[in-house]
Amino acid sequence: MTLQEMGKQAKAAARRLALASAAEKNNALLAMAKALEESREIIMQANSRDIEHAKANGMSKALLDRLSLSYERIADMADGIRQVAALRDVVGEIEGYVLQNSLRLQKTRVPLGVIGIIYEARPNVTSDAAALCLKAGNAVILRGGKEAIHSNIAISDALKSGLKTAGFPSDAVQLIKDTSRETATGMMKLRGYIDVLIPRGGAGLIRAVVENSTVPVIETGSGNCHVYIDKSADAKMATSIIVNAKVSRPSVCNAAETLLIHQDIAAKLLPKIAADLQDAGVTLRGCEKACEILNGYDIVPASEEDWETEYLDYVLAVRVVSSIDQAIEHIINYGSGHSECIITDSHAAAERFTAEVDAAAVYINASTRFTDGGQFGMGAEIGISTQKLHARGPMGLSELTTVKYVVYGNGQTR
């Protein structure tokens, strides 16, 4: 089947989904979850094939872990779908008003239509993304990585059989089985069929989509996040936040990558922080002053590149700054607009930081690790937008919808 044909089928399914009631959609989601659990043997067999290939190709241990499924992980995927079913439906929400000429304007939340997702090794994205898109009334075209292709086919087959059981068009969830580069670039050109394309994966994938897509894109994921410890910061709070932001899960986009610390507090506080980070296995890359203060600790001089790097690892860049101005300048120069944090007891400093730092989420006295749809109370997320258009920060169900003005008149002309 050509991509265009898949696009046509997706559009037809989207028309049906847009008219489905919340109860019908939830019913379909529960059927999808059930089908997933019932197919767990088939999914595990398919996953074994992927794992075998991956091992033969020398995949790293970390990536192998992402690719691997287990009965427990499949049960988690099914539970994830049930959690999405339990969320309140956002489609149909209305904001409105009446104009002077008595026209009644109802700005109504409606599905986007067809959503495309391009992703990499993790097969659970297949079910997570399908469930969220469906709940928001959208059809989805999935294009996962070749490493997980057998797992993805087995998972999407299960989801489709669930859809069918519930009387929904199985084209509401389609997986592109050809994982050649051509299908990814072809998807980026499916204007008129795909309403929005969301890449989920590494910086290279996201850049390729942004540069080549004629379909509107929502950029996700890149997080070069900073924690700035102001001179008025509480020492204990500062230590606990930076340690949490760095080590609670270094591989995710909301983890901290650079610590900025005010010079008035650095000599006293940095050694304590460095000791705690070292205990957690973190190595440091410091500016000249930081290296001076931390003489004897596990620290090497930082280069320009370090300020730009999203390590996603047990590494932290450290810079001593002369003022909050320099901290803000640094973040403006090197930040990726994801999550930024100030630790301070100064109201004026907090006000300046939140006003001047341009990012999806700006924290005062809390870890950057909270930037997450689940943590923010959205129930689930399809990704974290680091662009400013349409959605910024964690994207939940509302971000997978658009609006339509429904205007009621009684003969008005202009």
Place this chain on the structure above:
Amino acid sequence: MTLQEMGKQAKAAARRLALASAAEKNNALLAMAKALEESREIIMQANSRDIEHAKANGMSKALLDRLSLSYERIADMADGIRQVAALRDVVGEIEGYVLQNSLRLQKTRVPLGVIGIIYEARPNVTSDAAALCLKAGNAVILRGGKEAIHSNIAISDALKSGLKTAGFPSDAVQLIKDTSRETATGMMKLRGYIDVLIPRGGAGLIRAVVENSTVPVIETGSGNCHVYIDKSADAKMATSIIVNAKVSRPSVCNAAETLLIHQDIAAKLLPKIAADLQDAGVTLRGCEKACEILNGYDIVPASEEDWETEYLDYVLAVRVVSSIDQAIEHIINYGSGHSECIITDSHAAAERFTAEVDAAAVYINASTRFTDGGQFGMGAEIGISTQKLHARGPMGLSELTTVKYVVYGNGQTR
């Protein structure tokens, strides 16, 4: 100056604007309006040069009219800026809630940053767009057409002197003076400098921007709008709405291009409508049945191309449909997602039409001509989005902003 340098200056200006109070921005807007009026001689001289060139190049009368300025039109532009100053500021609007762990989330409205506008012959866009972008706290890079270049330079010089008087960076408004194709395509690649690009103009311009831009784009303007007269429609209302939707201003995107009429009412109602349209100078292109019913009227057979065409002229396509289903199918196949109207007295028909027609604005018993920021109560608009991402329908000040999560904690970690 290179485009990149302009981008850098715009970013610096945007940082300043993002921190400006509503009073400061309004003060700057009033100074811009005043400077525009004080420069009216210079602007008129520059406009004369553009008109001269245009005449020498054989520009059509309609386009010449769009290009021409007068003292009155300059006064209107200045008044337009003052009206924007009078609008309520949307920057800083907050929606928020407190999480279980006591984190206080404040979703705060903030400017987008730098907005790029690519437009064609009308010089008033220069001041209209600059005013709206500034009011929403954004810097703007303008790239008008070569036909209006002298007018645009004179207008932007005036706006810049107003900004300066008010103590604002004059780089908040920049005009690209080189109107070669390279500057337009260069602008489309200014990722990292321009946050969103809005093309305003014909279908060719918009297509070029959508296909070539790596900067996020908001598509505007294309409007193949339909009026569907249901069998239960009030005859008088139906006639007055279709005549208004077609002839009140045929050159704009919210004008009707195709009339769909239910077969049960067509024989009785079409002749009356055709007579009124003919009186207003409209020629018709009809399906076989419409031509049969309107034998003797100014009608020619419609081809497939007619259903696809946005005439922007005193021409209307007419199709007799057998049911509301056929009407909805026709609109789904040929509509551009702008404005669609049903005239009906049936509640069930209205419900189906509004649910199934996928467009920015769907009207029941009112003219499509109301799709407009001013009419919708937004005060002013930068264009009408026909895409689904970020903004749909008329774009006012809110649509020129984004959000930032400001999160207040007292030491929370995850």
